[in-house]
Amino acid sequence: MSPNLGDVFAVPASHGASKPPQSGSASVKIRIAGVYKTFKTKKGEVPVLEGVDLDVRDREFLAIVGPSGCGKSTLLNCIAGFEGIDSGSIQIDGEQVTRPSPKRVFVFQETGIFPWLSVWDNIGFGLGRKMPFAQKHEIVMKYIDLVGLTGFEKALPSELSGGMKQRVEFARALAVDPDILYLDEPFGALDAFTRLEMRREIVRIWKATGKTCLLVTHDVEEACELADRIAVMSKRPATIKEIVENPMPRPRDPDEKAFRDLKDHIFETLGVERRV
């Protein structure tokens, strides 16, 4: 499907007017049931996932939060098919995940775009080399526009700022028109301003394209700003402690009481004292 750009610029300002696409009501996209994962190292076994159950609905924005080192990235890597699991099952659209697929694209913690390719080539990478140039160009330019990098087609990643690189990575992921985006702390390496801007950007893109987004983060505020639902993981070996519904309409204001309450609730679930 193509992104509806008209929609993007018509984000209503009034609360409640913007409803995430089919949020809440959709069918299950990813079904994770009883997943166990242990890393075997020289020093011994490290149990990381210990019976993780989670359903991700179609087209929803789900965030996974948890303490550092609890296994968030591991879980996302398993869902993406980069890592195998010891037991349990991970199904997408009813099919067991065995390997990565272009239908589900991973956005890396620190940008995973290829530094030797130009912006254009990076975004076109996933489209394959057999696609006719004209068609490829049209798609690439569309996503360059979408992420606001017009004029930088020929630039190399080394000539871009951190935020711009992250936009390129989003564009590369979106260009293959996947069903699902896996986001592993995609804003982790960015400064506070850029991070804020990128969050707005990702919500805009998500609304425009209607992907299922699975975001891993240890930033509770980020999860509350972005997600429809927030899965809270326990310490390693990890399970899903609780799945919190986020009823707030977009755009969200972190200073609102509902927002703060939601955050407090998540911190409580994590067992973290929020005040310094």
Place this chain on the structure above:
Amino acid sequence: MRFVHSLLLALAGILIFGFAWHLVVLATRPAPLRLPAMAFSDIAEGKSHAVILDSKSREISRAIFDWDEKSRGHNEDTLKTWLKAHQPKLAGLPTNIPAPAATSPASKPSYPAHSLPALLDAAKVAFGGGLIAEASQAPGSGFDQARARAESTQIKNARSEDWIPPPHEALSALYELTVSGEMPRHIIASLFRVAAGFIFGALLGIPLGLAMGSFAWLSSLLNSVIQCLRPISPIAWLPVAALTLKGADNAAVFIIFLSSFFPIAVSTAAAVATVDLKYRRSALNFGVRGLDSARYVIVPAVLPSILTSLRIALGISWVVVVAAEMLGVSAGLGYLVNDARNQLRFDRVVAAMIVIGLIGLLIDTSIRRFERMELERRGLGAR
């Protein structure tokens, strides 16, 4: 602008080096040998002179001999008697002057050529060598001409055997060798050997390194063998290579192959093994796997490392080729060094060394340029 700047700095560096070189030459130069006596013929006069010199090459004593038409030579007995009489004056003087080839007359002598060598021989018999012969056509100028020639010959002879040649001599030898076409011939021979061996080494080393970096089992299979063969100096292979490859030429190429193959294979393998996981996973994610992944992701990712290993391997090859050419071949810079040494032409030895160094520099900088381009492209190593 930056280019001019670094060029000027490089030139300054070369000048400083040349100056230091010259200082070393001066410091290690043996005291000039003193000329105890000399003989010359004044063709215009039709007479020969034998002169004994003092420590400042000034005349002490002179004997004049008439040209004897009948015997077509000098009266050697007279010379001998004269020399004997002067032996005491010569006794304290060094007589180990390197025997010069009888210097040929400056222009065509109307005077029999053999008369001077005869005079010289007589002197040698009398006090064990150390005479310089010279012929002159201008009346009266014989002594000065002969002395000048004798001194320069003496210096030249002493220099080519015992001295480090000073920079200007090496440069003039370089000029001579270049103009005569010898140097280009040797350069081409060496470059050809290096190119042949290096291309083989790279063509086998890069794919093997890529495969070893990609497949752990292959790496385990070959690593111990490679790590065991690698420390063997390529030169140590020379006897075996010459025996099996029938000919020193092939052997030299094989040795260059070895010197480039191992470093290229090993560092390519190491680079592939450390390609960032997220690049591999990105490729996998977009369904790019196998050979496509190697071509479009792994190779571009390790290209700077490959270029570095190529540069280092080529540097090693260039070092090794000179050594490999010292045995059994009849062209190449290594051969030139060895040959010039055997002829005691140290000016040529140094000229060859200069050329070896310059070509090494040229090779290094040209590959470094690609390397820097690729690194800067990736936002690495930019200055």
